[in-house]
Amino acid sequence: MKNSNGMNEIFLSPYNPKDTEERIYKVWEESGFFNPDVCIKKGIVNETSPAFTIVMPPPNANGNLHAGHALFITVEDIMIRFKRMNGFKALWLPGADHAGFETQVVYEKKIEKEGRSRFGMNPDDLYKEILNFTLENKKNMEMQVRQLGASCDWSREKFTLDQDVVDKTQDTFIKMFNDGLAYRGKRAINWCYKHQTSLSEVETESTEESSTFYYFKYGPFEIGTVRPETKFGDKYVVMHPDDKRYAEYQHGQKIKLEWINGPIEATVIKDSAVDMEFGTGVMTITPWHSQVDFEIAQRHNLDMEQIIDWRGKLLPIAGEFTGMNIKDARPKIVEKLKEKGLLTRVDDKYKNVVKKCYKCNTVIEPQIKDQWFVKMTPLTKMAIESVDKGEIKFIPDNYEKIFRYWMNNPIDWNISRQIVWGISIPAWFRGEEYVASKEKPEGDGWVKDTDTFDTWFSSGQWPLMMTNYPDGADFPVYYPSDVMETGHDLIFKWVPRMVIFGLYLTGRAPFHTVYLHGLVNDAQGKKMSKSKGNVVNPLELTDKYGTDALRMALIVGNTPGTDVALQENKVKAYKNFANKLWNITRFILSSTEDFNGDKPSPLNDSDEKLIAEFNELIKDVTVDMDNYRFYLAAEKLYHYVWHTFADKIIEESKEKLKSQNKEVVQSIQYTLIHILETTLILLHPFMPFITEEIWSKLNKDKLLMVTKWPSAI
RNA sequence: GGGCGGUUAGCUCAGUUGGUAGAGCGUUCCCUUGACGUGGGAAAGGCCGUGGAUUCGAAUUCCUCACCGCCCACCA
Numbered sequence: 001m002k003n004s005n006g007m008n009e010i011f012l013s014p015y016n017p018k019d020t021e022e023r024i025y026k027v028w029e030e031s032g033f034f035n036p037d038v039c040i041k042k043g044i045v046n047e048t049s050p051a052f053t054i055v056m057p058p059p060n061a062n063g064n065l066h067a068g069h070a071l072f073i074t075v076e077d078i079m080i081r082f083k084r085m086n087g088f089k090a091l092w093l094p095g096a097d098h099a100g101f102e103t104q105v106v107y108e109k110k111i112e113k114e115g116r117s118r119f120g121m122n123p124d125d126l127y128k129e130i131l132n133f134t135l136e137n138k139k140n141m142e143m144q145v146r147q148l149g150a151s152c153d154w155s156r157e158k159f160t161l162d163q164d165v166v167d168k169t170q171d172t173f174i175k176m177f178n179d180g181l182a183y184r185g186k187r188a189i190n191w192c193y194k195h196q197t198s199l200s201e202v203e204t205e206s207t208e209e210s211s212t213f214y215y216f217k218y219g220p221f222e223i224g225t226v227r228p229e230t231k232f233g234d235k236y237v238v239m240h241p242d243d244k245r246y247a248e249y250q251h252g253q254k255i256k257l258e259w260i261n262g263p264i265e266a267t268v269i270k271d272s273a274v275d276m277e278f279g280t281g282v283m284t285i286t287p288w289h290s291q292v293d294f295e296i297a298q299r300h301n302l303d304m305e306q307i308i309d310w311r312g313k314l315l316p317i318a319g320e321f322t323g324m325n326i327k328d329a330r331p332k333i334v335e336k337l338k339e340k341g342l343l344t345r346v347d348d349k350y351k352n353v354v355k356k357c358y359k360c361n362t363v364i365e366p367q368i369k370d371q372w373f374v375k376m377t378p379l380t381k382m383a384i385e386s387v388d389k390g391e392i393k394f395i396p397d398n399y400e401k402i403f404r405y406w407m408n409n410p411i412d413w414n415i416s417r418q419i420v421w422g423i424s425i426p427a428w429f430r431g432e433e434y435v436a437s438k439e440k441p442e443g444d445g446w447v448k449d450t451d452t453f454d455t456w457f458s459s460g461q462w463p464l465m466m467t468n469y470p471d472g473a474d475f476p477v478y479y480p481s482d483v484m485e486t487g488h489d490l491i492f493k494w495v496p497r498m499v500i501f502g503l504y505l506t507g508r509a510p511f512h513t514v515y516l517h518g519l520v521n522d523a524q525g526k527k528m529s530k531s532k533g534n535v536v537n538p539l540e541l542t543d544k545y546g547t548d549a550l551r552m553a554l555i556v557g558n559t560p561g562t563d564v565a566l567q568e569n570k571v572k573a574y575k576n577f578a579n580k581l582w583n584i585t586r587f588i589l590s591s592t593e594d595f596n597g598d599k600p601s602p603l604n605d606s607d608e609k610l611i612a613e614f615n616e617l618i619k620d621v622t623v624d625m626d627n628y629r630f631y632l633a634a635e636k637l638y639h640y641v642w643h644t645f646a647d648k649i650i651e652e653s654k655e656k657l658k659s660q661n662k663e664v665v666q667s668i669q670y671t672l673i674h675i676l677e678t679t680l681i682l683l684h685p686f687m688p689f690i691t692e693e694i695w696s697k698l699n700k701d702k703l704l705m706v707t708k709w710p711s712a713i
Numbered sequence: 714g715g716g717c718g719g720u721u722a723g724c725u726c727a728g729u730u731g732g733u734a735g736a737g738c739g740u741u742c743c744c745u746u747g748a749c750g751u752g753g754g755a756a757a758g759g760c761c762g763u764g765g766a767u768u769c770g771a772a773u774u775c776c777u778c779a780c781c782g783c784c785c786a787c788c789a
Contacts (some may be wrong), residue, residue: 014751206786225789275788283789292787353786398717405716450758525725555728565725569738576751587748629729635736650748
């Protein structure tokens, strides 16, 4: 701890993060220490040291980073830096997500503004355009991740459309097909008219709406519906087998009745899916456009007919209403039924749940379509067993319940998307035949599947891809990873799929700990949204106050799983803290210019006591870090540095430093330097830039980022 | 309809295993102290949502209710 060349001039002005951060990041990156292989080569860690791996949730390469990114980068960087300083082969694997449907939607909006449309475009051209757009954004995104101080290994970065990722994703699909886990089927799917693609359950949003509920006379029955426009093909009338009110009607019984476009013959179906309490206890079904009806129809092997086409217009079965869209047709159909005396009553205060496309809010139309599905039950069973065995822990632990709920109620997963931006599904069709294969099968007439995979199908395999499953050198060392740190909203979108694919392909869960952070809200705790105009750009804050300050503001007091309000005042407060640390250094450097660097033995009793108290802090903070309580560790460090180290120890040192007794002076000089240096180490995971910068002014031969974490003993 | 979370200082939030409460910002007063005014010192401000239970003792455990928020949901 030689300090012979006196105080550095740089400390004469306040800390300036802007001048520092870019320079420091460059030093780190050029050192190569983000890569554990380099750490091994340079003797920082041993080949045999334990690994600690985090797979970064790959940010979408279709825009700027938002506050949520800043939070996750901070949390993961804290974990990685802490482990790296504790002698682990710490590996943080960065990536970029092509984000299939999401990016396609962003791009479609962009070309819409230019007066173009993706429909009618050559798919290859569209793909190339989106690719260029994404690769441009990818660079921007990577730069922003650097700005936030992420010590991730860029040499191992992957893009979700890299050739090896595409190949392996397709291999997995083919394997699942051969194992009977992926199947082709005509099933009810969620159809978005605007985007002309099917969507999975997680890509739809259910909202409660007030609708008009119509009751119609249907032969001897009264039936109810909110969707009269689907009722043209209804020729089955369903009631509960135990409903005494309708005991006189037999299953299979035919009844002639007058309906929208004339007389029809309806068949009575008894099925316990009908709720006797609801409405009249009788309903007609439209299997092509309703999930429930579809299932009833399947059980009884009933006919199904499409009423509404893929653009939302009525098909010829609608007679005089053919070609009309749903909105226009509905009131006209009701009017006609009224004229025919079939409308019995109207309830306009009815509340029902409407499913919408989560991107464009278009009402989802259930349709029957040939798609690829993943059979979920065998997979979710493995996931539950894994959690039962304690192989996966959740932070906070109440998310285990949510995870289990999801796994216990699986719905077969539609993985086909009718969009170009994604990984192509390796399948071929010839009439009713189909084959899962990358190559065209033998024989003539085979047509390639034009659909792409749901993004979650490939990103679900991300921990495997990032560790180069199955035969890359990293795989045995860094798979399974350790912590999956992601937003709590991904507990059912992404986390279960990673678990499932990990277990399915390797028999091992891809991580042992799932750490979930909350949403970053605005200063009032309200959800950020473009329409509300309350979106905070994290990079503006780092510009203004420094990355370290933003990181502290995001961490202190932010418990896992809980949403955090991002207040500019708080960021400012931690900028002040950075400056405080800066000036502490300035004072200590100027007061120890004549210190020879040796530890006086023994130390002054009072200084010995200060160090003992400080050791307690080290212990506390280390325990908090080991238990993922970063919010507490950071606050304790803040409090100690400001209110103990600066306000008490340094204030009191001023007297001691004036002492004529050389031993007293040297003892406090040593103590001040010791506490300062160790504090820099402890603070480094939280405030990496300023701590590294100060460290570099203390004549250190090694970077702080690879300096050993202190032991309190 | 089901599930989860929250309810602590004016605001935004901490409080790890139960021992009568803390942070940041804000407010009031004082200090041109030679590290820092992006500072220092001091202060005001909380029956820790309601009602009950366990305990020597509960913000902290259990139950009830109320309110707020989020998520899920195939009652046509």
